Amino acid sequence: AQSVTQPDIHITVSEGASLELRCNYSYGATPYLFWYVQSPGQGLQLLLKYFSGDTLVQGIKGFEAEFKRSQSSFNLRKPSVHWSDAAEYFCAVAPSLTGGYNKLIFGAGTRLAVHP
């Protein structure tokens, strides 16, 4: 069965520092990969997605993620964090072989706090 692991429950960084959020997945083939962000009291918003091709994908709000097949990872990065980036971040996978519908599997989330 597919699964997603986000090893870090909470991360705190200083404003202006770089950020990397980890995501590992378990799936037999290359899945579709996503990062979503949830601001307090809000629904989830898509940051970026990977389907195929270039393993470094760019998203909104200055985020990027790199797919590493050998490590089954899809880590999210940002070179300089802003206070408004404080939120909860979810990694998600969808199996590619079945077309991906209905089976978006979410990780448990990483809550990011930003110190001024």
Added chain:
Amino acid sequence: NAGVTQTPKFRVLKTGQSMTLLCAQDMNHEYMYWYRQDPGMGLRLIHYSVGEGTTAKGEVPDGYNVSRLKKQNFLLGLESAAPSQTSVYFCASSPAGGPGTGELFFGEGSRLTVL
């Protein structure tokens, strides 16, 4: 642009009571989903629908029923609420092809407490 709208946003129930959560989307999306979010567990799929008149079970369907009588609406029902159903519920929609070909659009959530 309303997007995905959930009602109600907050509700407190007593054990054994019933209720319905309504989700409405104005993007003409084919697929709609109900998730629940619990601390430390991310989002788990309850039920989903790939079109008007169709529904299917997700990861945690027990204790819930759904209906999709109109394309724009997806209802989630609790026939006999239990404390274990205390959670935040999210509705989402996506174009045909589902999450594997695009993105999900989420509502703002409905916080349900069962006493």
